[in-house]
Amino acid sequence: xxxxxxxxxxxxxxxxxxxxxxxxxxxxxxxxxxxxxxxxxxxxxxxxxxxxxxxxxxxxxxxxxxxxxxxxxxxxxxxxxxxxxxxxxxxxxxxxxxxxxxxxxxxxxxxxxxxxxxxxxxxxxxxxxxxxxxxxxxxx
Numbered sequence: 001x002x003x004x005x006x007x008x009x010x011x012x013x014x015x016x017x018x019x020x021x022x023x024x025x026x027x028x029x030x031x032x033x034x035x036x037x038x039x040x041x042x043x044x045x046x047x048x049x050x051x052x053x054x055x056x057x058x059x060x061x062x063x064x065x066x067x068x069x070x071x072x073x074x075x076x077x078x079x080x081x082x083x084x085x086x087x088x089x090x091x092x093x094x095x096x097x098x099x100x101x102x103x104x105x106x107x108x109x110x111x112x113x114x115x116x117x118x119x120x121x122x123x124x125x126x127x128x129x130x131x132x133x134x135x136x137x138x139x140x
Contacts, residue, residue, distance in 0.1 A: 034100060085117075
């Protein structure tokens with residue numbers, strides 16, 4: 001079997017593998033970001049696209065759109081392309097200035113990877129949390 005054909009057959013699996021990792025990131029954020037202060041949240045995500053207050057709960061929402069594509073050409077036979085994309089609305093509920101819940105909505109699911117399109121919003125905040133944890137371990 002020619003190498004190009006093998007790669008062509010593996011392309012959907014490679015896309016799915018990346019999406020599964022992004023889904024893990026999104027799910028990890030739903031627990032790790034609980035307790036984060038509003039100042040820290042806005043420091044890593046910026047100003048929210050929407051902000052509403054309901055009683056003693058502040059609701060901050062951030063939007064993102066994501067797309068990716070892979071194209072392959074096989075001489076004489078032609079080409080084949082794979083593309084996908086979606087959007088995510090990441091909503092943070094805050095009480096007393098701290099995150100109490102993280103929710104996702106929109107067309108956020110990639111093939112076999114729930115919430116995968118939400119990962120780009122969260123990467124910076126998760127990196128910030130990792131840096132803070134590392135600094136706390138090295139502090140005397």
